[in-house]
Amino acid sequence: LTRNQTLVLSALERAGAPLSAYTILDQLREEGFRAPPQVYRALDKLVEMGAVHRLESINAFVACRHPDCEGHETAAFAICETCGQVRELNDAHLAHHLRDLAGKDGFVVRKSTVELRGTCATCQAAA
Secondary structure (H helix, E strand, O other): OOHHHHHHHHHHHHOOOOEOHHHHHHHOHHHOOOOHHHHHHHHHHHHHHOOEEEEHHHOEEEEOOOOOHHHOOEEEEEEEOOOOOEEEEOOHHHHHHHHHHHHOOOOOOOOEEEEEEEOOHHHHHHO
16 A cells, blocks of 8 residues: 555544545645545545445445455445444345346446445434
């Protein structure tokens, strides 16, 4: 990893929640980050490597919590709309089902990301 990639990945690993690129930029200004393209280039490479995931629905990034994730065809995330907690879920059956479902229409899945939005167990218990 380059220095910038290492710094961005470390910021995401320390975070208790998903971070936007601009939040990462703000956290890394003291490390010499001055412009969004520095963060986006690092994020793009980290996503490509499977070390980081982009959560489209909230326009944020999380560090991968599973080893060898770059080999996984499907990543799924449970996103709590109350506290913002994100939990990464991996299930080979889900990947197989999505591949079969898409294949019925002649579509070949290369990669997929599933985002589930709702309320985590902690927030449900507190309600």
